[in-house]
Amino acid sequence: MPIDILMPALSPTMTEGKLVRWLKSEGDAVKSGEALFEIETDKATMEVEASDEGRLGAIFVAAGTERVAVNARVAVLLGEGESAVAGSATQGAPVGIPVAVAAAPTPPAKAPPVTVAPRVDDEAKFFAKASRRTVRDALRDAMAEEMRRDPGVFVMGEEVAEYQGAYKVTQGLLQEFGASRVIDTPITEHGFAGLAVGAAFGGLKPIVEFMTFNFSMQAIDHIINSAAKTLYMSGGQMGCPIVFRGPNGAAARVGAQHSQCYASWYAHCPGLKVVAPWSAADAKGLLKAAIRDPNPVIFLENEIMYGQSFDVPDDPEFVLPIGKARIERAGRDVTITAFSRMVGHALTAAETLAAMGIEAEVINLRSLRPLDTETILASLKKTNRLVTVEEGWGYAGIGAEIAALVMERAFDDLDAPVVRVCGADVPLPYAANLEQLALPQPEAIVDAAKSVCYRS
Amino acid sequence: MATTKKLAASHAEAAAAGDVSSAELLCYYRDMLLIRRFEEKSGQMYGMGLIGGFCHLYIGQEAVVVGIQSVLIPGDSVITSYRDHGHMIACGMDSKGVMAELTGRRGGYSKGKGGSMHMFSREKAFYGGHGIVGAQVPIGTGLAFSHKYKNDGHISATYFGDGAVNQGQVYESFNMAALWKLPCLYVLENNKYAMGTAQARAAAGELYQRGMAYGIPGVQVNGMDVLAVRAAAQEWGDYVRSGKGPAILEMQTYRYRGHSMSDPAKYRSKEEVAKVRSEADPIDNFRRMLLEKGHTTEDALKEIDREIKVIVTEAAEFAQQSPEPEISELWTDVLVGA
Numbered sequence: 001m002p003i004d005i006l007m008p009a010l011s012p013t014m015t016e017g018k019l020v021r022w023l024k025s026e027g028d029a030v031k032s033g034e035a036l037f038e039i040e041t042d043k044a045t046m047e048v049e050a051s052d053e054g055r056l057g058a059i060f061v062a063a064g065t066e067r068v069a070v071n072a073r074v075a076v077l078l079g080e081g082e083s084a085v086a087g088s089a090t091q092g093a094p095v096g097i098p099v100a101v102a103a104a105p106t107p108p109a110k111a112p113p114v115t116v117a118p119r120v121d122d123e124a125k126f127f128a129k130a131s132r133r134t135v136r137d138a139l140r141d142a143m144a145e146e147m148r149r150d151p152g153v154f155v156m157g158e159e160v161a162e163y164q165g166a167y168k169v170t171q172g173l174l175q176e177f178g179a180s181r182v183i184d185t186p187i188t189e190h191g192f193a194g195l196a197v198g199a200a201f202g203g204l205k206p207i208v209e210f211m212t213f214n215f216s217m218q219a220i221d222h223i224i225n226s227a228a229k230t231l232y233m234s235g236g237q238m239g240c241p242i243v244f245r246g247p248n249g250a251a252a253r254v255g256a257q258h259s260q261c262y263a264s265w266y267a268h269c270p271g272l273k274v275v276a277p278w279s280a281a282d283a284k285g286l287l288k289a290a291i292r293d294p295n296p297v298i299f300l301e302n303e304i305m306y307g308q309s310f311d312v313p314d315d316p317e318f319v320l321p322i323g324k325a326r327i328e329r330a331g332r333d334v335t336i337t338a339f340s341r342m343v344g345h346a347l348t349a350a351e352t353l354a355a356m357g358i359e360a361e362v363i364n365l366r367s368l369r370p371l372d373t374e375t376i377l378a379s380l381k382k383t384n385r386l387v388t389v390e391e392g393w394g395y396a397g398i399g400a401e402i403a404a405l406v407m408e409r410a411f412d413d414l415d416a417p418v419v420r421v422c423g424a425d426v427p428l429p430y431a432a433n434l435e436q437l438a439l440p441q442p443e444a445i446v447d448a449a450k451s452v453c454y455r456s
Numbered sequence: 457m458a459t460t461k462k463l464a465a466s467h468a469e470a471a472a473a474g475d476v477s478s479a480e481l482l483c484y485y486r487d488m489l490l491i492r493r494f495e496e497k498s499g500q501m502y503g504m505g506l507i508g509g510f511c512h513l514y515i516g517q518e519a520v521v522v523g524i525q526s527v528l529i530p531g532d533s534v535i536t537s538y539r540d541h542g543h544m545i546a547c548g549m550d551s552k553g554v555m556a557e558l559t560g561r562r563g564g565y566s567k568g569k570g571g572s573m574h575m576f577s578r579e580k581a582f583y584g585g586h587g588i589v590g591a592q593v594p595i596g597t598g599l600a601f602s603h604k605y606k607n608d609g610h611i612s613a614t615y616f617g618d619g620a621v622n623q624g625q626v627y628e629s630f631n632m633a634a635l636w637k638l639p640c641l642y643v644l645e646n647n648k649y650a651m652g653t654a655q656a657r658a659a660a661g662e663l664y665q666r667g668m669a670y671g672i673p674g675v676q677v678n679g680m681d682v683l684a685v686r687a688a689a690q691e692w693g694d695y696v697r698s699g700k701g702p703a704i705l706e707m708q709t710y711r712y713r714g715h716s717m718s719d720p721a722k723y724r725s726k727e728e729v730a731k732v733r734s735e736a737d738p739i740d741n742f743r744r745m746l747l748e749k750g751h752t753t754e755d756a757l758k759e760i761d762r763e764i765k766v767i768v769t770e771a772a773e774f775a776q777q778s779p780e781p782e783i784s785e786l787w788t789d790v791l792v793g794a
């Protein structure tokens with residue numbers, strides 16, 4: 001059968017082009033891959049190659065013709081023994097292969113609601129038997145328990161094994177699990193993050209410790225492009241069960257490069273889950289959930305919290321659902337959302353506010369993606385006033401997201417504009433006084449709460 | 457000290473003379489030809505507007521993947537860049553599913569959500585399909601890590617280009633692979649160009665020696681000769697599988713087409729391309745050898761040609777008939793279990 005030679009599209013945007021000249025004449029033998037003619041596109045001049053073997057039959061579009069539409073028939077290629085009569089073989093036959101431009105689909109207006117595990121209202125029950133633990137120990141216990149439970153779980157990172165962790169979070173793990181499961185890496189974040197993603201594709205469950213999340217910038221390509229997107233790009237085949245964990249945000253006096261909060265960076269990206277524990281119980285219950293989760297989870301810790309102690313349930317099945325916030329303090333006058341270390345500041349502020357007669361409800365967000373929108377909206381319905389707190393920069397931050405959420409979903413519940421308390425919009429300064437000024441303090445939260453309550 | 461050597465010249469003869477049966481040789485011919493015809497068809501379909509976005513063809517490089525895959529065993533992991541159609545076919549993935557992914561249809565390997573650069577098959581242990589130049593190298597190293605961790609006897613074949621080899625993450629991977637003796641066979645497909653940049657303008661030194669500082673052996677292989685590739689893959693695949701650590705095979709090869717479809721290829725002369733095509737074409741030369749050495753007949757080869765034409769035509773038809781993904785697919789596969 002004679003094969004129509006069509007004007008090709010050589011870029012996603014090309015709709016027409018100029019046929020500059022023919023490199024073969026009617027009757028010439030043509031091999032697959034040989035250049036047939038030259039065209040000028042919107043971008044460049046290119047040669048068009050034959051995709052089949054045969055003999056060039058009739059040429060329909062002469063050299064020099066401008067504005068030849070993509071898919072127009074420019075010539076015909078004849079097979080063995082086929083007639084060279086100009087165009088006869090295909091005349092009358094529909095020319096031009098249908099282009100697959102389907103009617104633009106109208107996507108559903110919104111993503112279906114993110115399903116989260118049912119609310120554990122029985123969380124309190126677990127505290128019947130609890131022990132005082134530091135956040136550091138709670139994190140270590142979570143890893144150790146999950147490593148005992150699942151031989152595919154392993155930890156890797158800089159100084160996690162022999163040194164026992166840069167912040168001693170992995171203390172004792174090497175001794176219990178050995179060097180094949182507690183792995184000291186070279187200082188090579190991009191490399192080991194990618195390697196761990198490969199190990200997760202290969203069926204293992206890596207826990208990757210970043211000495212701090214500041215250094216995850218070296219690795220962010222693998223976190224987003226490899227870990228977060230591959231499930232979708234593979235049509236659901238390539239799950240990536242991995243935890244990236246480490247301290248996030250400001251510590252104390254370590255300067256701008258070691259003090260950034262990456263919450264909004266990671267929470268921005270579909271395909272990731274992002275959690276930020278505050279207490280030791282949060283740390284343990286959420287880290288166990290993160291390790292068991294079949295998805296990539298960003299686990300944002302805080303160095304200043306490592307040494308603080310809280311009650312932690314003894315039951316190894318204390319696993320908190322990712323996607324659920326916790327009301328740390330009930331109140332009717334104003335809702336304060338916070339995560340990580342800022343939950344402590346919010347609770348301190350709530351005490352001060354209580355002395356002034358303002359009862360604040362403090363929500364420990366725990367999970368930033370998915371965000372527990374129901375808990376936030378239910379609280380706002382009661383208080384009609386909202387203050388968001390985060391240590392990171394406000395611009396395009398978590399507070400901005402929550403403000404947008406309540407504006408879209410609960411506009412009528414607001415009696416005052418939302419106020420965001422966040423880090424100053426500068427690289428974090430080193431000087432003690434300036435650092436103090438740049439980070440949210442409980443007083444700022446008090447002031448914000450008073451302002452949304454129209455109190456002075 | 458790392459062994460690094462230039463051009464494993466005697467491989468081709470050794471292999472041709474000895475251990476490979478005629479039937480096996482015909483399989484290599486068939487696989488290479490299938491890749492070529494598939495890619496020609498892809499180019500044609502792109503020209504018709506049926507394939508969108510980027511489309512990177514593998515034409516000219518077929519001997520590399522066919523030679524390497526010939527020594528892998530089921531369960532060995534394979535990973536590569538966006539120039540991945542040939543690798544998928546060589547891994548035994550179905551041409552229809554690959555072509556339907558190129559057209560963005562629901563019958564594609566990623567249900568139409570990945571496209572030319574992002575296809576995967578758990579069943580065939582093909583791990584993509586990666587659009588970030590060099591990113592597949594640590595991931596492939598991690599697959600090797602998982603094989604070692606599970607002690608399952610498998611290796612990871614990690615393919616990357618002469619452009620990718622300049623990424624820092626490649627050396628981060630080499631270091632860890634050597635340090636931990638990971639079963640990773642690094643296949644560096646040196647097709648001489650990274651988009652419009654010739655190797656000499658981007659890379660200092662010899663590429664097969666890039667692992668030397670880590671003690672990783674490297675050899676340069678004629679990647680236009682499927683038997684030379686096979687022999688090197690056999691030798692170094694065995695080395696890697698035996699637990700000695702990674703190895704680097706620099707495949708000297710050439711891409712005939714532009715980097716992607718909209719590349720006018722002004723950075724090289726037509727004569728250069730024509731010369732490789734006429735003198736070093738991996739399929740033409742292999743075909744000639746098969747006939748000369750009496751491994752097959754013209755008729756048998758014609759029959760293979762016909763069979764492949766049918767496969768490719770059917771793939772193209774399937775890729776056009778398979779419907780676009782359901783609208784609801786927009787929201788699926790973001791998270792497992794969501």
Ligand SMILES: Cc1ncc(C[n+]2csc(CCOP(=O)(O)OP(=O)(O)O)c2C)c(N)n1
Pocket residue numbers: 537539587588589616617618619620621647649650651715
């Ligand atoms: C990180 C990154 N930088 C740049 C690009 C754009 N890009 C795509 S392919 C390519 C050239 C890569 O060449 P090579 O590694 O030799 O592979 P080949 O295309 O020859 O197979 C470039 C620069 C990219 N996709 N990713």
Ligand SMILES: [Mg+2]
Pocket residue numbers: 617618619645646647648649650651
């Ligand atoms: Mg290249």
